[in-house]
Amino acid sequence: MIDEEPETVLERAPQVSWLVVPGVDGASSRAAVALAERSTGRVFAAVGLHPDHADRWSDELDRILELVPQAIAVGETGLDFYRSLSARHNQLVAFRALLGAAVDHDKPVIVHCRDAFREVHDAIEHTETGDRVIMHCWSGGPHWTRRFLELGVTFSFADRIITGTDDMVRRGAALVTPDRAMVETDAPHHCLPDGLRNTNEPADIGLVGASLSLVWKMTCDEVAEATTSTARRIFRC
Ligand SMILES: [Zn+2]
Known part of the structure; x- marks a missing residue:
């Protein structure tokens, strides 16, 4: 905390x-x-x-x-x-x-999925939740991103899109359209790429948006607007 x-x-x-x-x-x-x-x-x-x-x-x-x-x-x-x-x-x-x-x-x-893609996929496949399943801190690459897209879920991107050591999560994110995506910090446990802190907080959300703007070739403002709109639709607020 x-x-x-x-x-x-x-x-x-x-x-x-x-x-x-x-x-x-x-x-x-x-x-x-x-x-x-x-x-x-x-x-x-x-x-x-x-x-x-x-x-x-x-x-x-x-x-x-x-x-x-x-x-x-x-x-x-x-x-x-x-x-x-x-x-x-x-x-x-x-x-x-x-x-x-x-x-x-x-x-x-809000679904946490770590090294359990197959089991989480099986568990939600037959529920009536659709885009109201939010795959939080999504860490899947192209294969599992495609499989979960077929289920109709929504993806929430966090630090893994910034700090992933390979391009896997970013290649997965490239398959997701902004109307199926939102952003989060998953604070406080994730490190920031500058190495200055080993925690993060809501003020750092722009780092996630900036990474998505590179993946989607949009401006940061466009990413913020699109992901906010998705979040408002999914959370109905
Ligand atoms: Zn989690």
Whole structure:
């Protein structure tokens, strides 16, 4: 976590007119809802259980599901077989439950997918979520980007489009049109390419937009306008 009040961090990002803050467990989901309530329309909350914490699903899920009506979206949820900090079975239990909640409440769902493209694809293939599945911090190359495009999902790009050591994520992004894309910082855990900090924050969102502007051969303003328009459509705000 950034060791500052959220409002202080947001004061440094005047170019960010609004944003979505996801929860990763019950406590952070409640905190996201509380932040949204006091933000007067600039912050919107998502509530979820990150796959890293999925081993706690039996203690956490019910209280997260109770918060869904107060949230703009469900998330984070998904599968992480790279870190594998929770058992795969538990990750799948939590992911399926939260996907179901998103469908039941007609909310978008923010999906974390790391080294689990096939399993995430299988899990969402038969849901009714369409473009309201947001593949967050997308790290897929052309192959998986094509497969997920066929599912009708929306892609959210973060630092991987800036810092990827090869061109794989950028070649994937080139297949996505801006009406299927949004941007995020996935703050605070990602490093910035300047090497000066090992965290990021909402004020750094322009770095993601600048990378996409090179991929899509658009100006940064055009990227900002197009991805904001996509986000407004998907989150209905
Ligand atoms: Zn994530």
